[in-house]
Amino acid sequence: xxxxxxxxxxxxxxxxxxxxxxxxxxxxxxxxxxxxxxxxxxxxxxxxxxxxxxxxxxxxxxxxxxxxxxxxxxxxxxxxxxxxxxxxxxxxxxxxxxxxxxxxxxxxxxxxxxxxxxxxxxxxxxxxxxxxxxxxxxxxxxxxxxxxxxxxxxxxxxxxxxxxxxxxxxxxxxxxxxxxxxxxxxxxxxxxxxxxxxxxxxxxxxxxxxxxxxxxxxxxxxxxxxxxxxxxxxxxxxxxxxxxxxxxxxxxxxxxxxxxxxxxxxxxxxxxxxxxxxxxxxxxxxxxxxxxxxxxxxxxxxxxxxxxxxxxxxxxxxxxxxxxxxxxxxxxxxxxxxxxxxxxxxxxxxxxxxxxxxxxxxxxxxxxxxxxxxxxxxxxxxxxxxxxxxxxxxxxxxxxxxxxxxxxxxxxxxxxxxxxxxxxxxxxxxxxxxxxxxxxxxxxxxxxxxxxxx
Amino acid sequence: xxxxxxxxxxxxxxxxxxxxxxxxxxxxxxxxxxxxxxxxxxxxxxxxxxxxxxxxxxxxxxxxxxxxxxxxxxxxxxxxxxxxxxxxxxxxxxxxxxxxxxxxxxxxxxxxxxxxxxxxxxxxxxxxxxxxxxxxxxxxxxxxxxxxxxxxxxxxxxxxxxxxxxxxxxxxxxxxxxxxxxxxxxxxxxxxxxxxxxxxxxxxxxxxxxxxxxxxxxxxxxxxxxxxxxxxxxxxxxxxxxxxxxxxxxxxxxxxxxxxxxxxxxxxxxxxxxxxxxxxxxxxxxxxxxxxxxxxxxxxxxxxxxxxxxxxxxxxxxxxxxxxxxxxxxxxxxxxxxxxxxxxxxxxxxxxxxxxxxxxxxxxxxxxxxxxxxxxxxxxxxxxxxxxxxxxxxxxxxxxxxxxxxxxxxxxxxxxxxxxxxxxxxxxxxxxxxxxxxxxxxxxxxxxxxxxxx
Numbered sequence: 086x087x088x089x090x091x092x093x094x095x096x097x098x099x100x101x102x103x104x105x106x107x108x109x110x111x112x113x114x115x116x117x118x119x120x121x122x123x124x125x126x127x128x129x130x131x132x133x134x135x136x137x138x139x140x141x142x143x144x145x146x147x148x149x150x151x152x153x154x155x156x157x158x159x160x161x162x163x164x165x166x167x168x169x170x171x172x173x174x175x176x177x178x179x180x181x182x183x184x185x186x187x188x189x190x191x192x193x194x195x196x197x198x199x200x201x202x203x204x205x206x207x208x209x210x211x212x213x214x215x216x217x218x219x220x221x222x223x224x225x226x227x228x229x230x231x232x233x234x235x236x237x238x239x240x241x242x243x244x245x246x247x248x249x250x251x252x253x254x255x256x257x258x259x260x261x262x263x264x265x266x267x268x269x270x271x272x273x274x275x276x277x278x279x280x281x282x283x284x285x286x287x288x289x290x291x292x293x294x295x296x297x298x299x300x301x302x303x304x305x306x307x308x309x310x311x312x313x314x315x316x317x318x319x320x321x322x323x324x325x326x327x328x329x330x331x332x333x334x335x336x337x338x339x340x341x342x343x344x345x346x347x348x349x350x351x352x353x354x355x356x357x358x359x360x361x362x363x364x365x366x367x368x369x370x371x372x373x374x375x376x377x378x379x380x381x382x383x384x385x386x387x388x389x390x391x392x393x394x395x396x397x398x399x400x401x402x403x404x405x406x407x408x409x410x411x412x413x414x415x416x417x418x419x420x421x422x423x424x425x426x427x428x429x430x431x432x433x434x435x436x437x438x439x440x441x442x443x444x445x446x447x448x449x450x451x452x453x454x455x456x457x458x459x460x461x462x463x464x465x466x467x468x469x470x471x472x473x474x475x476x477x478x479x480x481x482x483x484x485x486x487x488x489x490x491x492x493x494x495x496x497x498x499x500x501x502x503x504x505x506x507x508x509x510x511x512x513x514x515x516x517x518x519x520x521x522x523x524x525x526x527x528x529x530x531x532x533x534x535x536x537x538x539x
Numbered sequence: 540x541x542x543x544x545x546x547x548x549x550x551x552x553x554x555x556x557x558x559x560x561x562x563x564x565x566x567x568x569x570x571x572x573x574x575x576x577x578x579x580x581x582x583x584x585x586x587x588x589x590x591x592x593x594x595x596x597x598x599x600x601x602x603x604x605x606x607x608x609x610x611x612x613x614x615x616x617x618x619x620x621x622x623x624x625x626x627x628x629x630x631x632x633x634x635x636x637x638x639x640x641x642x643x644x645x646x647x648x649x650x651x652x653x654x655x656x657x658x659x660x661x662x663x664x665x666x667x668x669x670x671x672x673x674x675x676x677x678x679x680x681x682x683x684x685x686x687x688x689x690x691x692x693x694x695x696x697x698x699x700x701x702x703x704x705x706x707x708x709x710x711x712x713x714x715x716x717x718x719x720x721x722x723x724x725x726x727x728x729x730x731x732x733x734x735x736x737x738x739x740x741x742x743x744x745x746x747x748x749x750x751x752x753x754x755x756x757x758x759x760x761x762x763x764x765x766x767x768x769x770x771x772x773x774x775x776x777x778x779x780x781x782x783x784x785x786x787x788x789x790x791x792x793x794x795x796x797x798x799x800x801x802x803x804x805x806x807x808x809x810x811x812x813x814x815x816x817x818x819x820x821x822x823x824x825x826x827x828x829x830x831x832x833x834x835x836x837x838x839x840x841x842x843x844x845x846x847x848x849x850x851x852x853x854x855x856x857x858x859x860x861x862x863x864x865x866x867x868x869x870x871x872x873x874x875x876x877x878x879x880x881x882x883x884x885x886x887x888x889x890x891x892x893x894x895x896x897x898x899x900x901x902x903x904x905x906x907x908x909x910x911x912x913x914x915x916x917x918x919x920x921x922x923x924x925x926x927x928x929x930x931x932x933x934x935x936x937x938x939x940x941x942x943x944x945x946x947x948x949x950x951x952x953x954x955x956x957x958x959x960x961x962x963x964x965x966x967x968x969x970x971x972x973x974x975x976x977x978x979x980x981x982x983x984x985x986x987x988x989x990x991x992x993x
Contacts, residue, residue, distance in 0.1 A: 313912075
């Protein structure tokens, strides 16, 4: 698909993508136009959906000729969405998500039709210079906001090689994978208030202070309160939930879980390993994780990833998994190429290259498990995959693995090396899918920079 | 303090209490009056704060005589609250909480002044029959709603005797308390969407289905997916956070944490012990907890509990606690008498009597720890204390302890016994403080009934 807008062939935000986000003008003018609202990214541009719908409503309300436009527009963009068109004027995507997958599909496809070089409806946007100048602007001229009001955030542990590597480090290879791991997607409740995006540039991550056990071998264990010395990133995929209101609180069958997925983001689950090691027994991670979690600001719709389905890691257990987790299809993951850059000073080094096919549990399985006992999911809930690592050198999605818990230097460009993150370091996650035909659908960047402890 | 309203001397909702909640009429009339809004409980009555403020605004807008009333009212109830008077017309207490402790205090004291037998302002409410009949109704004629939009829910583990008893059960007395327990308030992030109140009567708790390991000793561990056989309650105290907007995201000093506490509720952290035992390694409880958590619907303001300060359990560690957790005052807890009734069929048995003085960590300490690393608290966040148990027989706040993990029958009235909860069982938590002079401040009931698995 080609667009009448100029889009680089290596752009993550191709016409095949159309990811959704919440934007506001970078330069504030002190009036209503400053408010955050919905947009889609397209190449270096954004299409402001509020402006598009405002224009549509204004036109639609005056006379016969525009009633044809009205009708056309609602056919292209979707009647249900137009009916509830003000979902795009709101400061989050929650209400749009709650319209359900069919509405997301119709809006995405409608926008693709309007932006296609050979659009059959050039009068709607392509040839309307006023609307184009009103609703389309450069991506660098907007700042980004959290795409959703996140009711609850759950972080899973579905990256098999990460779970194995961390288990091996602390318990040896024979006991690396714990007995429940092959039977259920292990997860924990994260802190919703910790989720943030970079408004522009990098999200600011303040090094957390916490209790640390400097000498775990001492007879009387005496912690110290200090800035974390083992600040780490975690490369994850995030999944935003959509629940049509009539299905609130229901148990979700694994075969129907796709209908509860709005879309995906990259997720950096910043972690303080020294705080985590001391605090996590017996109830799991707490202050080691709740200081910051960064997501990429553009949400790639589930439909946009469908062409890139692939098999994940097969279940490693000796016995079959429980019925409620069995999927009919083999290709329950996506093949998203994932990369991590660590920027130290002026030099960027790609320290990890892996793929989301390293997940052993799929998001539909996570959803089926999450709702099995009666836990209600809500639109805007965020699920994290857990750290994604491959089995080989240079494929690990955390410094804990790359530096073997600080015992091995990770070499960087410019004669630098790291075990864990230093103040001033910047971590950039990237992810994209690419077909044999060259179609690219990507996530853009998830970028955060470390600042000294307060 | 005596009121011109008839209040039983053993009522939890005395004039010294004035707890806040969100109510709507039990019988809906299909119009604006059906909407949830703020109220306080007083004896068997509620005072509808929306109606009170609506009346005040209507009166205040017409003429000289009522301007005096206007002035009087804002002096009694608090200028700031009147300025933002519509906080009480909203469907949650979040915005009221964000006004800060001084505003809560002024409103509570203002309401006490209006309701006192010897009120100096009888013209405002006592002698105004129209307002009385509009704004005051019987508690049994309203249904209750969640008092807050809960952004995040954290559950701590601060009940020392509970932690010891559970630790002893699984690891023996020597290792019952884990090394970090005496140094930090261990806690985990719970599921905000799991929190509910009983609209009237009992909250309906559906027995959760989950993965259970029926034979943990088998060489190959093979779980079963089935309704929980070890459904339990947990007796806890809940604490609602208030954060003035200008302090959002700040680290909270332990000495200033009181200013971040709106008030308290009873909390039943329903738990499926068999699901928990299998799932919780290594990231903590998940489906064993996220199916339901019930709170009592009336929030007792922090000020109402101030007269009942008491010492908690002294820290048990061999070394002093970290500076950021040190409190100046010794009486960092409240002496809240706590009771649990288990109703099986027609018979109620009080199976636990204990006190909140069995907490080893105070809520100010939990808040200081929670925010140490940079985690932002928000108004409406809920903190659970963890299960509160005393050291003696009949003082345990869970069936796990009372039945020693199902190995001992808990005897009930009517020739019944339990190890864990059966379908149809009802659990009622109660809590109250009472002074030597007979002043009583209580929480009412936190009531839930178990229904069969779906």
